[in-house]
Amino acid sequence: MLIKAAICNFENNGAGNRSLWQEMHKKLASLGLHLLLRQEVWDAQDNGGELADAAEAVLGMAGLIGERSCTAVYHDPAIFTPAGEWTDTGPMWVLPPTVQRLRLNGTAPDAPPLIVGSYHLNYASSSNRLSEAEWLTTWNDQWTQLDGRRVKLPALLGGDNNSYPVPGAPGDPALPLLEEIADKPHRVHRSYIGPDGRRRMDDQPDQLLHTAGLHDVARHLATTKGDTTAVSPTVDTSPTHGPASRIDRLYGSEELLRAVHDINVYDMTGKSDHHTVVVSLHRDTLTEILNHPPTRKA
Structure with a gap:
């Protein structure tokens, strides 16, 4: 069996867009997500x-909505059982993440849960994105005590990075080239000042997460299996924001990589300005x- 996990940034979630909301959620339900x-x-x-209740009904999933309805995690109760959530996700977030422990049904009674997190890095500030990404790394550093050993909890984190993967x-x-972005404020939003004093397109969060042992699962498939469709753009070319790019990404602890089967990017044109990324495990x-x-010694 394949377990399907998806990222979906759908900014038209408000009640004033109910018909579009229904269309989007029916599409998500059709993907057979867990x-x-x-x-x-x-x-x-x-x-x-x-x-929140309507989404659970359409999706057939149980949801955990985070602070200020910025992010959420949904799970299939037939596959996962909640084992706790983080109520303190750190002070630096403009849009706080939602992070919980989910126990995979059918694992051993003493098996650790999987840490699952949905996040949204800052839109306008590369320095704030870097702080938020630094905090994301803490969920790849969670251990629990078991029979005199310390056991690591693997993490699967995904969201809108508002920045680029390392090329x-x-x-x-x-x-993109900075000059290709017509909207001048957006040039600042998507870049940072390098050591030489020149602006560079922002790939720092991706670099930081990889250094901390969190792997971009799409890049993993592209580099190990030659699956270039896995790294398809998740946002289209924009007259103001520049060329198509892959800002929506899933990151997993290194030990999870061998469970990754494939990734598909589903076109959500007309429903959202972000396409939906689905990884199958x-x-x-x-x-x-x-x-x-x-494990390691306690």
């Missing part, structure tokens, strides 16, 4: 959680990984 990492879940908790993966969209392999996690 995990869904949502960004911009605006208005989900208004009116007694009307949209070099086969098929990955090239970094081999359930048997994921079960084995969780049953035999990395």
